[in-house]
Amino acid sequence: MSWPSYIKYHGLALPPGAHSEESLEYAQNFAVEDTDVFTVTYPKSGTIWMQELLPLVLSGGDLTPIQTIPNWDRVPWLEEKRLKVVVDQLSSPRALVTHFPYQLMPQSFFSSKAKVIYVMRNPKDVIVSSYYFHQMATFLEDPGTWDEFMDKFLEGRVMFGKWTDHVKSWRHTELGDRIMYITYEQMIQDLPAAVRLISDFLGKNLSDKIIEKIAYHCSFNSMQANIMSNFSLVPKVYMDSDKSQFLRKGVVGDWRKHFSSEQLVHFSSAIYKELEGERFTLPWSLDGATDVANVVAQV
Ligand code: A3P
Numbered sequence: 001m002s003w004p005s006y007i008k009y010h011g012l013a014l015p016p017g018a019h020s021e022e023s024l025e026y027a028q029n030f031a032v033e034d035t036d037v038f039t040v041t042y043p044k045s046g047t048i049w050m051q052e053l054l055p056l057v058l059s060g061g062d063l064t065p066i067q068t069i070p071n072w073d074r075v076p077w078l079e080e081k082r083l084k085v086v087v088d089q090l091s092s093p094r095a096l097v098t099h100f101p102y103q104l105m106p107q108s109f110f111s112s113k114a115k116v117i118y119v120m121r122n123p124k125d126v127i128v129s130s131y132y133f134h135q136m137a138t139f140l141e142d143p144g145t146w147d148e149f150m151d152k153f154l155e156g157r158v159m160f161g162k163w164t165d166h167v168k169s170w171r172h173t174e175l176g177d178r179i180m181y182i183t184y185e186q187m188i189q190d191l192p193a194a195v196r197l198i199s200d201f202l203g204k205n206l207s208d209k210i211i212e213k214i215a216y217h218c219s220f221n222s223m224q225a226n227i228m229s230n231f232s233l234v235p236k237v238y239m240d241s242d243k244s245q246f247l248r249k250g251v252v253g254d255w256r257k258h259f260s261s262e263q264l265v266h267f268s269s270a271i272y273k274e275l276e277g278e279r280f281t282l283p284w285s286l287d288g289a290t291d292v293a294n295v296v297a298q299v
Contacts, residue, residue: 006141010104012161014079017139017238023081027098030078030106035093036114037202038078040100042166043159044129045121046184047097048246051075052218052229054095054117057199061210065091066217071229078106099160101169113178117198118170121184122284122291123163123271124255124264127153131258132244139238150263154270164274171280183283185291188252191215220250253291264288 006013009024037058039050051071059065065074076083076090078098098105121129127150134143140159143149156162173179180201187194192215199206206214216222223229224247231239231246239246259267268286275282284291 006159012101012104013157013159015137015139015159018077018080018082020081023084024079026084027079027100028104028106030083030108032106032108032112032114033092033094034113036112037093037095038109038114038116039075039095039097040116040118040170041097042120042126042163043099044126044133046119046187047099048229049184049187049218049223050117050119051095051097052223052226053195053198053214056214056217057195057202057204057206058093058095059091060204060206061213063217066226066228069228070233074228099166101161101166102173103169110174115202116170116173116175116179117201118179118181119184119187120167120181120283122252122255122286124259124267124286125184125252125291126163127267128255128258129248130158132248133246136240136244136246137238138240146258147263150267154267162274164271168275168278171278185252185284188250191218220247223247256288259288 005016007016007019007021007024008014009019014024037054039047039054041047041050048071051074052066054075055065056062072080072082073086073089075095075097076086078096079100083096130153131143131146131149134140134149144152152158153163156165160166170179180197182194182197192211195211195214195218196206199211224245227233229247232241236242264287268288271286
């Protein structure tokens with residue numbers, strides 16, 4: 001299947017198919033409600049994980065949404081075509097996801113009380129996940145060799161641009177206590193604790209039993225077995241699961257199997273250079289010593 005080249009939107013490259021001029025305009029004019037909850041991610045940082053987790057937290061553990069609605073309609077992407085189709089079916093409080101940088105959020109978002117959960121993942125694992133995703137998703141450009149893909153990623157010649165620009169934009173918000181930061185690694189390390197942090201942030205008072213239930217249904221294995229979340233409903237011409245699964249490994253530190261020592265130095269120094277002079281520090285060290293993320297300090 002051959003796709004037209006990426007749509008350019010405020011300097012970002014977005015794959016056609018899911019996005020269109022119309023969907024981007026719709027997103028720009030979207031009327032955000034005070035009760036809306038946005039999960040924001042750079043692609044491959046745990047978006048679909050949050051599409052499973054949020055409806056469960058918001059409903060107090062009701063499994064119906066995750067068992068009956070595909071993830072892309074259950075917690076739609078702000079910028080994608082499906083939002084307009086399903087918006088009237090979303091139950092309140094609405095949960096949405098977006099890969100937009102902060103400055104591209106709709107005007108109504110800034111004056112609303114909508115909450116944001118920003119999920120960050122170690123960029124070394126993001127790029128590995130993205131590399132495989134580019135191989136299986138036919139609507140994305142061919143990633144080239146691993147070396148070539150690393151340069152594309154570092155230069156922002158991939159969908160949604162540079163990882164560092166995305167992180168910087170969301171670490172410099174005026175959102176105060178409307179935003180919480182969490183890492184993919186924290187979620188891997190202790191999922192029930194992460195679910196508790198998120199539910200507290202959303203003002204939900206969930207029992208330990210419900211938290212455990214939510215964590216169970218959001219485990220990698222549960223999601224891999226859930227046809228409403230594992231992308232098996234998507235025809236192979238769009239996502240070729242023989243090449244790679246969407247729910248591929250779900251681990252921390254897979255980068256170790258892919259980076260040479262030269263690539264590690266190249267990658268880390270490029271990321272650190274982009275972040276020079278920033279007030280925040282990353283919750284992981286990129287030199288390879290440890291993959292454990294410290295809790296992200298609020299800015
Ligand atoms: P890997 O390719 O490293 O396995 P996104 O949804 O933002 O595109 O991110 C996809 C990544 O999140 C994939 O990473 C996928 O396996 C991982 N992921 C999704 N659900 C997960 C879960 N329940 N537990 C661990 N990782 C999960």
